[in-house]
Amino acid sequence: MTRCFLGFELTDDSRAYLRARLVPLHRTLSDGQHWPLRLVPPDNWHATLLFFEDLEETERTAVWAAVEGWLAEGAWRVLDFAWQGLALWPSPRRPALLCMEAARYEGAADWPLVGRVDQPPFHKGDTRHLLDYIPHITVARFRRGRGGRLPRPSDWEAVQPLLPVIEPEALRFDRLSFFLSTISPENPIYPREHTLLLPR
Secondary structure: OEEEEEEEEEOHHHHHHHHHHHHHHHHHHHHHOOOOEEEOOHHHOEEEEEEEEEEOHHHHHHHHHHHHHHHHOOOOOOOOOOEEEEEEEOOOOOOOEEEEEEOOOHHHHHOHHHHHOOOOOHHHEOHHHHHOOOOEEEEEEEOOOOOOOOOOHHHHHHOHHHOOOOOHHHOOEEEEEEEEOOOOOOOOOOOEEEEEEOOO
16 A cells, blocks of 8 residues: 655746745754754645545545546646745644645636545545645745754744745646655655646
């Protein structure tokens, strides 16, 4: 059984745009502010569409076959996410991640995938996340248990002037990929089992 997920991938230009702003911020927060942050490799930056805890190979094949059909029919042609900026996820009181966060996306209700969430193998996915879709891109994770102190809400307020300006319209996606959630020191990037361009 394999942990895996569908995710929207940033265009190369968007990835480079974010990298130029977030790598210096990571240095500032980890070195200057002593936050126990680990930068997620930019090649891993994505917006998760649907996460599966465990799928057999035949189930992954079925999921991707459905996705191919939906893409051919024009699904996900428009991804108009309302990006709101950097945020501590899930909240400043319980930070686990540093993310680019968007407002809840009402348009997700019209995605063909939503009509299949109660059918196998889609019923094995994190349907709660899909049905209440809040797009986010994880750019850094907090290290735990290594002597570092997690920031408090007041710490987050204090670093607001240090946060870079990120123009929402600069974040665009051009691919939908099926990632295997297998990362190791030898392979720090999520392997992509399948990738297709989004319709234009």
